[in-house]
Amino acid sequence: MTPLRLGYLYGIGAYLLWGFFPLYLKLLRPAGAVEILAHRIVWSVVFVALVLGALRNVGFLRALARRPRTLAGIGVAAVLIAFNWGTYIYGVTSDRVVETALGYFINPLVVVLLGVFVLRERLRPAQWAALGVGGLAVAVLTADYGRPPWLALVLAFSFAGYGLVKKTLGLPAAEGLFVESAVLALPALGYLGWLTADGAATFGQVSAAHTALLVSAGAATAIPLLLFAGAANRLPLTNLGMIQYLAPILQLGCGVLIFHEPMPPARLAGFALVWLALAIFTADAIRSARQTRTRTRTAATHPEPVTSI
Template sequence: MPPLTNSSAAATQVDRTGRGMAFGVGAYFLWGIVPAYWPLLQPAGSVEILAHRIAWSLVVMAVITAALGRWAGIRGLSARGWAMVAMASVLIAVNWGVYIHAVNTAHVVEAALGYFINPLVSVLLGVVVLRERLRVPQYAALGIAVPAVVVLAIDYGRLPWISLVLACSFGVYGLLKKTVPLDATASLTAESLVLAPIAVGYLVWLGPTGTFLSHGWGHAVWLASAGLVTAVPLLLFGAGARLVPLVTMGMLQYLAPVLQFAWGVFVVHEPMPASRWFGFALVWLALAVFTADTIRLRRRPRESNAQASRVLRSEHPNSTLSAPADLPER
């Protein structure tokens, strides 16, 4: 097979990037519109919905894991690995349960706030747990976020506990996931395996008082579809993350809370007094500072790669190489 020319390699990269962006946007779009889904499962309560989500997620993820041939990694997981999976399972169950409760009790905007501040919580966890050093813009972003939470606490008349629980549970969950030697698909399957006995036991205990069998087949189908609602965005995210740089996926992550916020404000018309708008504006300013610093930091290696590529072409004008092997252009 003849080597790729610069133009064909560039076209291939553009195609990969385009497909990766499409997968990433699809994942975050689905996560962004999920507030429209959970109310469809009522009159089931939040705990019953959570139990069905866990149980049906295991069914869907088991099929996907088998199709992708990922069961070997789960079977080979060490005792320490399973301990990390168990802790991650508790955190994701808390995150899912609080989010379902928030959506079904008209706190969509507060839930969206949790995912806006999640990147900042992750930075704070890196400092506290991993002893990472903050850069000046990160200090600035956190310095803006703290008064934002204070403003919102005054506005709500309480701490925005839904936002804080969602942000902290997902932040620690992400930290634990770094210690589990499984990809996202196999990891969620393993977490579902840990949680499913509790979820199924709860549904059996509910028996006839649950809504799965007492509200018609349509309601039962909606509850069972929670497995697909969990799995499909995850698969799209995984496909996108393999095709585009992680910094790109990081920028796309804001699409989900933006859509959730818009749903809460413009569709279900949750109250947004001026003080609450001010608090959110501070959060968005903090994210703008954080994001600009992230982009600036990621551009440095790319600029170095481009400079190396120009030097290589000047020294070897007839070469079809675009960069040294150890400095790939993405």
């Protein structure tokens, strides 16, 4: 199998798992959102530690201990991803799957926005147009909900911020997830201990299947992330960007078709504007990537003449 085809399999596998993740979270009831988040953190540490141990890849911890600025960045990334995870779990368990899907639809637009204000990047006209249409979509959805779609906005901005921090850190997927989860493990264990002492924990109290599902939260978190890392190493960024819409499409389908969440005309119009913005954004990204490849091939075929002094 070619690396490109393998990359597509990894990418589609990752986004399929993320797309159907609401079905898994619904099975964790009656556990509350914070309890689920705490188990997700703790069991992620355990699962990834086993993976790294099997790969005999633990030496990176010693090197990382000598990089305090990287450790500080990991702390920031850990807080952002915990906020994102917690918000997403709350959204699914409170029957707001459609709004969580909206958050991941608008995430690419928020990434572009952060590029402007944080990295001082200059946008092309089509990118500005996509942001404008995206802003109009948020306004329409605000009118429909009677409030700004805070859940979607928190998900989009927290995940975009997490991606920005991760980009600066440059850690591999498994190592990064292990350290981020380890940073959060102590407060997560503390919360679970308090919950157990208070008699409010569901772990081990509902059924053996429920307990097993909570334990599997580590694998459910790590496996799609590792698949995504495998795809990112093999696919062009433009191709990977196209696949990323698979997850929110499936999440939206889960919300509307399986959980029967409402989709009134005004909300559908807001989503349609979001999809229009993404279509503009994606078409521009494809065109820009093609132009870059054309310039690269031209430069390789017709190099600049070397002049002597």
